[in-house]
Amino acid sequence: MKDFPAAYQVSEGSALDLDRAFYGRIAGETGGRTLVERFTIPIRTGRAWEVPAGHVFRIVALEGPQVGDLNIWNRHDPRERLWAARTRQLQGAHVTTFDRLWSTLPFLRPLATITADSLAGYGTDAYGGRVHDLLGTRCDPYVNKLLTGQDFHFHCHSNLVRSVLPFGLTEFDVHDVLNVFQVTGLNHDDMYFMRDCPAQAGDHLEFFAEIDLLCALSTCPGGDLSVPLWGPGARDPIDVCRPLGVEVYRLDPALVAGWSSPGVAPYRGGHGLHAEKGWWETGA
Template identity: 75%
Template sequence: MATTAAAYQATKGGPLDVDKAFYDRVSGTPEGRELVDKFEIPIRSGQAWEVPAGHLCRLVTVEGPQVGDFNVWNRHDPRERLWASRTRQLQRAHVSTYDRLWSNLPFLRPLLTITDDTLADYGKDAEGGRVHDLLGTRCDPYVNQMLTGEAFDFHCHSNLTRAVLPYGLTEFDVHDVLNVFQCTGLNDDDQYFMKDCPARPGDHFEFFAELDLLCALSTCPGGDLSVPMWGPDAHDPIEVCHPIGVEVYKVDPELLAGWQQPERAAYSNLHGINLPTWQS
């Protein structure tokens, strides 16, 4: 069956036409990186951290399969943050190597570019599941209480909220996520489904920071999602929860030759509004 063409097409040399050779060089030169930060995010918690422009960041399933809910902002202006829905249109609903995460209006530029993904070969499984999704969003205590009548304070929304408080951000700054290591799709009724996480110890998802970034990640309380969190078969899946490791690397400046940070969108922001003309 023929594939319908994507609505948003890359033009040669345009912002959707990624310089793969550059990112291969940056990511594929082990001697050209220096580890500058490393930590683990425990189960059912969240942490925020900074990734300077031109650095690499790697997320690692250190002990076993685990889903992570990821948020990202411009470190210097948190009004600029991941725009999940536009990224789905410009890239795809499940992202991997060479895809970019784009920022919201009026900024509209790449926040980061994915440089390495050990699950890239997972592809599409028999049920239509794919990995690293932008289809769904974070689990949250509001929906949980609506569905179950119970309060639980360690859903990804709450974990991310606590994580960003030291940076002066609040619950209102937490936004739709990239579900790292999560396998999802749409069923025959066009409904969102989640499957067991296919990651194993040592699998990683790596990206290059196009701007100075503030990142935050929640280790989902659902763990590897092999246990239903809602419905008649639901029970506490704490036994399938694992930490996620974070590594930040400084890149040799010689490997960055020719790269520059992306500019804000060129549009004037006038939106057809006629501004007054003052006369002396």
């Protein structure tokens, strides 16, 4: 099968032209970091936390393979949040070191940049699967009810809903996720598939916060996804569920000297609408 060029190409000086040396130093020069917060998210639960701009946060597999579903918002305006679809287009359907997570319109800027990925060497497996998935989204009780007729209250969507309530957010703020440590792909019928999680104890994915963030993570009730969740052979995979850890670090000020948060997208064109005319009248 021939390769085909990506639609969104990186040109020098563009928003996609990343300063890899800067982010490489953040990943490599860890001696000056200060641990700000560390906590464990038990199985089939969720938790939200804040990350100031210029800090890094790390998601860690503590005891072995486990998938986590991640949401990210602007801490000061939750209307700005992770835009999984545009991130897929700009970066890839699976992300790794030096990829960025982009925010929704009309903001459209990097929320976070991946600085370290212990599973970067996974590459593409024999089935075409890759790790850290943006193709799919969170499991939820609505689909589960449709497929099984049963209520289950600890899907990732529900875990995320509960986790953000203390921050004034609701179910309507929960959005499409980055599936951390999850291997997925599309089969020959163009159908989404999930494979066993490859993470082992100590594996991690690390992010640099480009703006002040609110993050939330669910420990997926499917655990390491080695057990079918729906269809023939489905059973409760609680035996393959494990906790995840989160660490937040303040960086050595020298590492981020001269850095500043990216501004929102510069487009201010008004979408072709003119205030001096009726809203239905458009033109150049």
